[in-house]
Amino acid sequence: MSKGKVYLVGSGPGDFELITLKGYKLIRRADVILYDHLIPLELLQFARTDAEIISVGKFAGRHTMSQEKINALLIEKAGDNKMVVRLKGGDPFVFGRGGEEVEACAEAGVDFEVVPGITSALAAPSYAGIPPTHRDFTPNLAIVTGHRKEGKEIEIPNAGTIVFLMGVANIPKIIDALLKAGWSEQTRIAAVENGTRYNQRVITGILKDFIQKVQDANLRTPAIFIVGRVVELQEKLNWFDKKPKVLVLGTHPEKNTHLGTIE
Numbered sequence: 001m002s003k004g005k006v007y008l009v010g011s012g013p014g015d016f017e018l019i020t021l022k023g024y025k026l027i028r029r030a031d032v033i034l035y036d037h038l039i040p041l042e043l044l045q046f047a048r049t050d051a052e053i054i055s056v057g058k059f060a061g062r063h064t065m066s067q068e069k070i071n072a073l074l075i076e077k078a079g080d081n082k083m084v085v086r087l088k089g090g091d092p093f094v095f096g097r098g099g100e101e102v103e104a105c106a107e108a109g110v111d112f113e114v115v116p117g118i119t120s121a122l123a124a125p126s127y128a129g130i131p132p133t134h135r136d137f138t139p140n141l142a143i144v145t146g147h148r149k150e151g152k153e154i155e156i157p158n159a160g161t162i163v164f165l166m167g168v169a170n171i172p173k174i175i176d177a178l179l180k181a182g183w184s185e186q187t188r189i190a191a192v193e194n195g196t197r198y199n200q201r202v203i204t205g206i207l208k209d210f211i212q213k214v215q216d217a218n219l220r221t222p223a224i225f226i227v228g229r230v231v232e233l234q235e236k237l238n239w240f241d242k243k244p245k246v247l248v249l250g251t252h253p254e255k256n257t258h259l260g261t262i263e
């Protein structure tokens with residue numbers, strides 16, 4: 001019987017220790033690993049030394065490999081009886097096109113499993129000290145893409161907290177859409193850049209002055225935006241910034257890679 005199978009694994013948001021135990025065990029066993037640009041690269045140190053490791057490098061708006069080629073490669077490697085780990089940032093089914101990849105497997109008759117990951121939409125607020133729901137502030141939360149095809153409006157759902165992913169280049173459009181949807185100029189907003197990583201940055205403000213603030217701070221992708229009253233809690237709950245951090249750089253015997261952080 002063929003052992004060829006694809007495991008679509010969420011790597012978690014950035015701090016490599018936030019991967020699931022299941023995901024970690026699969027990385028250790030994999031014959032082939034196909035990974036995206038946003039995964040914590042430290043995870044690759046756990047791969048077998050003879051594993052085939054392929055970067056399919058999805059950057060915002062730029063792919064080193066087309067989605068069709070990635071799908072075809074998954075099917076080809078599983079067809080060669082390989083145990084394939086497809087490692088994607090955060091959770092593979094949250095704005096990650098993971099659904100399309102396992103659809104392609106299903107259509108080709110390739111066996112697959114999905115291992116969820118902690119999405120940046122929830123982990124970055126946690127590390128910034130912003131609980132996206134809170135009984136005193138809002139009973140609901142929406143996660144929205146800040147990146148739409150040319151000519152399409154950013155949709156603002158009716159929710160007390162909104163988290164935007166993929167919005168760095170579009171922050172003026174996001175704020176414009178929020179104001180048009182009736183949000184006040186005084187609404188609190190936070191950006192979390194490199195959430196959960198040692199170099200995480202949090203920028204807070206109100207809708208009125210936020211475009212200037214993120215320009216002054218030279219905000220870069222990957223970042224999420226959190227909008228709503230819960231952002232008020234950041235000053236009180238911001239635990240990660242206060243933690244002393246020591247970055248340890250080292251080399252793995254077979255691969256040059258960061259070994260992680262000691263805190």
Ligand SMILES: C[S@@+](CC[C@H](N)C(=O)[O-])C[C@H]1O[C@@H](n2cnc3c(N)ncnc32)[C@H](O)[C@@H]1O
Nearest residue numbers: 014090091094096119120165166194195222223
């Ligand atoms: C294509 S989406 C993939 C989301 C991913 N599947 C997840 O669940 O986190 C990429 C976007 O995720 C967000 N993102 C991913 N990692 C992040 C991080 N460490 N800090 C802040 N935002 C992050 C950014 O908004 C980025 O533009």
